[in-house]
Amino acid sequence: MIVGALAAIIGAALLIGGAALVWAHGTQRDADGYYTSRSRTFATATYALTADVDLGKAPGERGWTIGHPVGTVRITATAPAGAAPLFVGIAPTADVDR
Numbered sequence: 457m458i459v460g461a462l463a464a465i466i467g468a469a470l471l472i473g474g475a476a477l478v479w480a481h482g483t484q485r486d487a488d489g490y491y492t493s494r495s496r497t498f499a500t501a502t503y504a505l506t507a508d509v510d511l512g513k514a515p516g517e518r519g520w521t522i523g524h525p526v527g528t529v530r531i532t533a534t535a536p537a538g539a540a541p542l543f544v545g546i547a548p549t550a551d552v553d554r
Contacts, residue, residue, distance in 0.1 A: 490530050506552055 486492055498505055509531075535542035 488530075490528075508549070 480491075484491060496507075498507055531544065531546065533542055533544045
């Protein structure tokens with residue numbers, strides 16, 4: 457009886473978590489299928505600006521993320537009206553510092 461009750465509690469928790477994920481997958485994505493986080497504004501008086509973005513560990517590295525990515529990250533940037541064209545580059549911190 458106790459084992460059955462524990463199994464039912466674990467099963468209910470997994471069911472609730474799975475239902476939340478299905479709901480998010482079905483209702484919280486944009487038209488292109490991406491989940492969206494909050495927007496951030498960056499500004500600088502120089503020609504270059506860097507910002508740290510933590511996307512987790514790279515595939516194969518040890519950490520809390522899995523070895524193979526299950527999604528794609530999309531970063532968008534918009535220059536102010538009347539500004540010069542904008543270039544966005546993404547690189548590991550060591551490469552940017554070099």
